[in-house]
Amino acid sequence: MDTRKVQRTGKSTFIVSLPKSWATKNSISAGSIIYINQGDNGALTLSTDRSERDMRVRLDIGDKTGEHLVRDIIGCYVGGYRTIEVTSGHMSSMQKKDLHLIVNKLIGPEILEETINKVVIQDLLSSEELQSERALKRIRTVVKSMISDSLSSLLNNNGELAVDVIHRDNDVDRLNLLIARQFTEILRSGSVKQETLNPITAFNYMQASSNLERIADHAYRIAEIASQRSYNLPDDLREELFRMEALLSGLLDDSISYLLQTNSNKANELIDRIREIQRHVGRMANIGDYKEESETVVRLVLASSLERMLDYIMNIGELTINLSHSTHPAEKA
Secondary structure: OOOOOOEEEOOOEEEOOOOHHHHHHOOOOOOOOOEEEEOOOOOEEEEOOOOOOOOEEEEEOOOOOHHHHHHHHHHHHHOOOOEEEEEOOOOOHHHHHHHHHHHHOOOOEEEEEEOOOEEEEEEOOOOOOOOHHHHHHHHHHHHHHHHHHHHHHHHOOOHHHHHHHHHHHHHHHHHHHHHHHHHHHHHHHOOOOOOOOOHHHHHHHHHHHHHHHHHHHHHHHHHHHHHHOOOOOOHHHHHHHHHHHHHHHHHHHHHHHHHHHOOHHHHHHHHHHHHHHHHHHOOHHHOOOOOOHHHHHHHHHHHHHHHHHHHHHHHHHHHHHHHHHHHOOOOOO
16 A cells, blocks of 8 residues: 655645556646545545446357356346446347346436347445445335235135245345445445445445345245135244244344444344344244144244244344444453
């Protein structure tokens, strides 16, 4: 890292010299104009171009379809590209259909141009419109509803509600990808316009979002079972599931609140609470007297999914502690 000593010229102007290697690389000479952008985190970004970096990529997909094509487009989206020009020597109708499906699963991108061998995807969402903290809160709300409704659909044999939970998983995926994208933008520019997050905080928010997305996957798993057939669950298991739904909702609320507050003391208490609950959940697999093999599978899936949900909530608590020490380091003895 280069260092420079700030000097003073005149009565009110401070000056600092530029690294010669950077100046040479960017063709800077006496009289050149340099544009300075001040980030909310205090960083200054110097540029020889007044316009923002043209985040445009050209992607030749060849004959790719399905998951391979999905991964490429999502990679460009998370990478922060504002315009994705997708081309192919001869783009099939299946490829175009896949591209439309992918765009519908992302927040911001829209297809603005489509020809026989090219599709142009443009991100129309400003990073200021849905910042990471708001997106994280939104994911928490959706995941809470997924947990509550997935268990309710199983307890009440409500297949329609179960299918609705399954569809909601797409909302969580979209928000999770948006937060990952914003983290990339923060790393690239030092800050997103009007975004107060520093890179360390943004990284921890991204990790928390990923854990919420995995919790949603387990709610999806429970809802998927509930959508397939009806179950006559014993009373003791039903009571346990009602209790777990309330517990998970409260723990999820607390975990994200403590993260946003960077409250490591409360996060430690949360982790201790979860460990106590986990010991009890581990015995859920033995609750009830099942006569059918399918109901035994439900019991095992429930125990496994609820344990994993608790693990992921505990991970968010650990992220809070890590973030606390990263942003407010303890004084060394």
